[in-house]
Amino acid sequence: MKPAPFVYHRPATLEEAFDLLERYGPEGRILAGGQSLLPALNMRLATPAAVIDINRLPGLGAIRLAPEGLVIGALARQDAVERSPVMAQSAPLIAQAMPHVGHLATRTRGTFGGSLAQADPAAELPACVVALQATMRVARRAGTQEIPAAQFFRGIYTTALAPGEILIEVAVPPIAPGWRSVFDELARRHGDYALVGLAAHCRVSDGAVADARLVFTGVGLAPVRASRTEAVVSGRRLDPGVLAEAGRALEGDLDPPADVHASTALRRHLARALLTRVLTRLVGN
Amino acid sequence: MSEEARSAGARITEGESYIGKSVVRPQTARLLAGRGVFTDDIKLPRMTHVAFLRSSHAHARIVSIDAGAAKALPGVVAVIAGEEMARVCGGWVGTLAHFKGMKSAKQYPLAIGRATWQGEPVVAVVAESRAVAEDAVARIAVEWDPLPAVTDPETALDPSTPVIHPELGDNLAFELELTSGDVDRAFREADAVYSDTFWMGRHTGVTLEARTILADFDLSEQRLTVYHSFQAPNMMQDILARHLRIPEHNVRVITKDVGGSFGIKVHIYPDEMAACALAVMLGRPVKFVADRFESFLSDIHARDHRVKAEVAVKRDGTILGMKVDDLTGIGPYSVYPRTSAVEGNQTVRLTPCGYKFRDYAASLKVVLQNKTPMCQYRAVGHPIAFAVMEGMVDRVARELQLDPVEVRRKNYITRDMYPYTSPTGYFFERLSHEEALDRLLEISDYPALCAERDTLRSRGIYRGLGLCTFIELTTPGPAFYGVGGARISSQDGCTIKLEPTGKLICMTGVTEQGQGTDTMIAQVVATAMGVPLDDVRVLTGDTMVTPYGGGTWASRGAGIGGEAALLAGKALKENVLKVAAAILACEPMDLDLRRGRIVDAGTGEVRLDLGELGRIAYFRPDTLPKDFQPELAVTRHYVPRHQGFAFTNGIQLSHVEVDVDTGFVRLLKHWAVEDCGRIINPRLVDEQVRGAVVQGIGAALFEHCVYDEQGQLLTGTMGDYLVPMAAEMPEIVVDHVQTPTLFAEGGFKGAGEAGVAGAPGAVLNAVNDALAPFNARVTRQPITPDVILKALDKL
């Protein structure tokens, strides 16, 4: 299980990176943390002509509080994000999700931005940034543009990133008063990709869900926002009847794919169980 | 056993005995420092690497192979396909004569004309590096003509199903009908009859160190040296000699550190035979390291049984009789040389063996499939047999509203019934079901757990307790393979030599794969000799050096290798005392060897240091009487002759919580009580049991080789094939009953299978206990959320 040969480049600046992306086009692959790309290379599922290692681009690893919110550099290691003291305060959803992202020795290397740009349909972080309505900052030669997280994830391993573009940072807006976050997932083993995961970010008022953002992972081609379900729960107290109604609404929100780990029916069922669990926790404390 | 032997046997447990002591394995020091030497760590001059083009189809005709581009790649040494390889290495047929009617087709190192499972090696590429070999494999163009794949055991024998090997006439590799007593009468006289169908998924060993072999052929001396991650080096030596037509004494197989085996590394694999043949063809060392893709597609798989079981019972829970119908789908070939019939055979023979009912009928069919070959993996047949038997016992208890503990007690073979021969022909010298059960109930505080379970149920928390009684086949004699014609040694030798400084070097035919074989052997030798443990160094796994033996599998290390070491140690001690008597001019019977020193047998007064004895014997024998020759190296052999196997027994208890919303199972705790006879090293036995329990839990809940209808493996990576990891595994409490065998002086039996034998049944029963309030029950492993939710009618 050895990779096919490739050329390796390690640009020192974004400009150099743009040059290389232009030079190789679709034959060039960006290497960030490598925790998804390297297995694909080893298995020869990916056989790019060139690997463009952006790990040493300066200034992309910071985690900082800015006026527009919490800004997480694309090259911030997942482990650094997990351990960042500002995370629990400024992005508790991400703080809760982080321990589920792989394992200790993959989080030390895997990057925050890499996980997003990889857009694995079962990954935790894409669902989180969608639920938090984060902004993805994307650099290209012409300058930087911002893409709302909800528009960033387009399909399996597919994002809004155009050829020649690099995700450089993610801005998470400040948490408004009354908003609460719960992340949870159902995985057979700790650290596995989830059979289903739910990133919930909701405004809870007087024991009821006032505004809901419910984003599922592992049940679609990309993070799935459960808008029908959100509509059912919004503004209501979560008694068993509402939870049951929400579960039925979820049927219309999700069309999960089947794979060797779970059938469509199982994923639907688990999503519903997880929804009940997460909503109960959300209003419970 | 003679009175004399008994007293000598007793002596090893007294005084300076290391038997029963949890000494630390000295050999772990190198592994903890990164200084182990596994086969892939070895680098030889001019070494090459082989990679294989493997069939991407489960069943396909090979129309043509174009290797031109591969051969042209710089760094490629050779590209070899099936017919060319067959000229150097002839094929084999995996059958044994004592399995009457068994049949299989001839198998070659590389497929010829047709591939019969996804992953079968077709073309070998030898290159300067593994990466270049893989580059070349990617450049080989094979034209395939796909053929229908046989993938469902249930229809394998239907007339409409294609026959995988037309020369065999059908897809039936082996069948067996067993009957004992009058099973029809038992069913007529029963108050109730219960039947169930159990499915045990296909799984595999996933040794962390993948299969690895490095073969080096010296053309000038016609000598083949093979470094092999393997359990049975003498078996490999024999097979390489015969199939590569090299005199046996010119074939040397060396097993260095082995990174897990569990029965995976005891079979003949076509890719490994090809690597050795390539070394002969090329006159250069050839290394093959299976990558993880190759492991999943080519390591033997195991289980994959569908068992229909029916029990006939009295209202009080007495089991009167049982009928079992076992269907298992192996690969396209029975695996050489142990065959793929053993698991089915053991499944149907082991099933009734914990209990005293005599009316039993079993039917077994072993059918061919276009999937990875199946063969013996740890606890062959046991986990299937006892999941079925114990699943049925709990079914009886549930239906008749009886205590599962009492149903077991009522039906056990009791302590007054030994020696006992099972209705399936197995001989039990003495088992300890009742004692083991009592011990288990005590250490687990079973009644308290039951009470807690009942309390929590009313709060919507569903916990379950599952018992699984098992027996374990260990220490096999020649009836296992030898009588069937397989050249697999059932005896083992042990050589001990005294070095001039008084230290001992011990060589044994049993092998070390992490169990602690070398520590266990050293403990026996040090005890038998009367020397400090640190003075014994054990060497295993080198056919040029170590005494001929079977290696380590079927829990034979302690029962056979341990006994040979005991006999050798006693013999060398006798010789040492003769030398001491010659030096000290007294009688050997007046002397003893204790703590590495010659002492007066009566007073214990030190007479001579062992180093001084060595110095005189080796360098100054001129000072000894002229007619005296010191003999300071001895070899003794041992093969069990009094019973076919040394059966052991035990019981496990699993405590689980089932989330009835998600179907997820949380393992709360696990207990195992087993009886492997006299224990040499309690900690090593405990750890054998714990590791095996977790392998059994893997089978029960996680591990599954899933195929689609075309015979494509869908679980070919470690992301998709779920092995048990630390976060989900429970604390495991291990305890023992000790019933030494009296047929061997040491009293040792085996312990390697026990955990796997009982854990799947225990977990199955625990899950079913948790599901009892819903009147739901599962009989399919692995017990995934899907299986549980379907049983609960939620999917």
Add this chain to the structure above:
Amino acid sequence: MDTSLEISLTVNGVPVRRRVEPRLSLVDFLRYELELTGSHVGCEHGVCGACTVRVDGELVRGCLMLAVQADGCRVETIEGVAGTGEIFDLQQAFAEENALQCGACTPGLLLTAQEILRRNPRVDEAEIRRGLSGNYCRCTGYHAIVQAIRKAGAGRAGGTR
């Protein structure tokens, strides 16, 4: 086309300079170029943890990093970490608890255990198990490994738990 690159790094404190193919993984580089065979290769797709090493003090999977990426870095393997005495207590606890059988997973587990204890010597059993969730051991069933790490942790925390 020769795509190889020269890299220089320190491995277990020793400066190393080599030309390597870009596709060479860090663990293959350590094992086959430097003959530091204590780091093992178990799956080559980042699941089993057998190849775990340290790069600039951080735990990484040696199969999920290219050797060229370690250019300029400080790499430590089991040979180095064992050699300095840094994990002496863990090695001793592993031996005493028989927290290893075949030893294939052991180097990766020791390095992971060291990181778990470095972050918190008073770590509880559940945290240890989660911390080990990326390291596969087929032989032990993990129980003894957890006990050994607890034992070493208790020693480091001053014997109080």
